[in-house]
Amino acid sequence: MIGKLTGILSDKNPPQVLVDCGGVGYEVQVPMSTFYNLPTSGEKVSLLTHFVVREDAQILYGFQSAEERAAFRELIKISGVGPRTALSVLSGMNVGELSQAVTLQEAGRLIKVPGIGKKTAERLLLELKGKLGADIGASATLINDAQADILQALLALGYSDKEAAAALKALPADVGVSDGIKLALKALAR
Structure with a gap:
């Protein structure tokens, strides 16, 4: 029913924001990934929405993408x-x-x-x-078994998902598991 809201961001109180659209304030629940990328209060904001109607409530969920x-x-x-x-x-x-x-x-x-x-x-x-x-069409591309093993090894060593994914992208596509782990660790050590 409501697919998008564009207005002034009136209030931010995680995970809820208040968007003023022409004098009407919409309370919108947003994931933290969207919340952290919102502008400051008083600035214009545009959110894609999903409207949920339940027996006891009507809730609007907002997303940046x-x-x-x-x-x-x-x-x-x-x-x-x-x-x-x-x-x-x-x-x-x-x-x-x-x-x-x-x-x-x-x-x-x-x-x-x-x-x-x-x-x-x-x-x-x-x-x-x-x-x-x-x-x-997520940013995660299909990866082969060797790349999956390299990723698992980096995660097991305590690297974050972002660090491991960045190191994996820098590797040649046809690299073996042991060589790939060595190259990834060298790249992460820099």
Whole structure:
């Protein structure tokens, strides 16, 4: 029903923002990834939205990108995953990281998100498989087995998802696992 809001950002109180559109203030729930990229209060803002009507409430969810909104919509289609859980997932990881976790079937990355247990993480991986990459065109590209092993090794060594992904991108496509790990560690040491 309401697909987009453009107006003045009146108030920011995580995870909720108030957008003044021509004198009408809309309370919008946003993931933290969107919240951190919002302008300061009093400035113009534009958010893509998803409107949820329940028996006891009408809630508007806002997103900075179409990819985030599409991921949110895929998440809430899953049995047992409501809008609040979907918002939590998108607050804990960006769409590219979520897509990569689904592609590599890494439940451990999803369990790190507050409110996501082992069973929910496994259900998310199962239900989202093949949906995020095709529908969203996420930044996580399809990677081969050697690259997946290198990524797992870097994560196991304590590097963040971003650091490991950046090191992986810098490697040649046909590199072997042991050579790839060595090259990635050299790149990360700089």
